[in-house]
Amino acid sequence: MSSDSFNKSFPVSWEELHRTAKALAWRLTEVGPFDGIVAITRGGLVPAAVVARELSIRIIDTISVASYGVEGDDKERGRINVMKNCEIAGKGAGWLIVDDLVDTGETAKAVRSILPDAHFATVYAKPAGRPLVDTYVTEVSQDTWIHFPWDLEPRPVEPISSLRR
Numbered sequence: 001m002s003s004d005s006f007n008k009s010f011p012v013s014w015e016e017l018h019r020t021a022k023a024l025a026w027r028l029t030e031v032g033p034f035d036g037i038v039a040i041t042r043g044g045l046v047p048a049a050v051v052a053r054e055l056s057i058r059i060i061d062t063i064s065v066a067s068y069g070v071e072g073d074d075k076e077r078g079r080i081n082v083m084k085n086c087e088i089a090g091k092g093a094g095w096l097i098v099d100d101l102v103d104t105g106e107t108a109k110a111v112r113s114i115l116p117d118a119h120f121a122t123v124y125a126k127p128a129g130r131p132l133v134d135t136y137v138t139e140v141s142q143d144t145w146i147h148f149p150w151d152l153e154p155r156p157v158e159p160i161s162s163l164r165r
């Protein structure tokens with residue numbers, strides 16, 4: 001999907017992300033306990049911290065995967081690049097993988113190939129990637145771009161009436 005295919009925008013505030021990541025933690029209480037979390041950086045770091053706090057998990061490893069924004073356009077996907085692997089021995093049984101979202105599912109596919117037995121959880125899911133996730137909270141359409149709070153800042157906007165003139 002090219003960057004102009006995202007014709008809807010879904011901005012997420014810190015409060016909303018915190019609430020939805022907590023809802024994810026609630027769902028995961030039905031699945032755990034877990035030995036630890038593998039956060040997929042960078043997007044999975046904040047959701048992983050919230051889930052770790054709620055489930056009293058102290059051990060957090062990371063796997064660094066990048067694909068979007070490598071050509072300078074944040075919404076343009078490039079090749080999957082595993083920049084740093086996690087340090088878990090085995091196939092991930094008993095571990096929880098956390099990411100902010102699954103979109104095409106390519107990141108999830110790459111991480112699942114490394115940790116096929118771990119439980120994969122995301123806060124948001126789009127339809128193409130949904131089958132690769134074990135637990136998620138909110139689904140958005142494939143043509144929606146989610147704007148996370150770390151990518152946003154408050155700005156003045158014109159009233160709706162002036163936009164419709």
Ligand SMILES: O=P(O)(O)OC[C@H]1O[C@H](OP(=O)(O)OP(=O)(O)O)[C@H](O)[C@@H]1O
Nearest residue numbers: 041042043066067068103104105106107
């Ligand atoms: O399902 P996919 O189509 O693979 O997209 C989902 C991935 O894309 C984003 O990460 P990105 O590669 O932009 O890196 P970042 O987490 O460092 O922002 C997001 O955080 C997911 O990890």
Ligand code: HPA
Nearest residue numbers: 068103144145146147148
């Ligand atoms: O909708 C999205 N928002 C932010 N990052 C992303 N990476 C893939 N899809 C998205």
Ligand SMILES: [Mg+2]
Nearest residue numbers: 041042043044
């Ligand atoms: Mg990511």
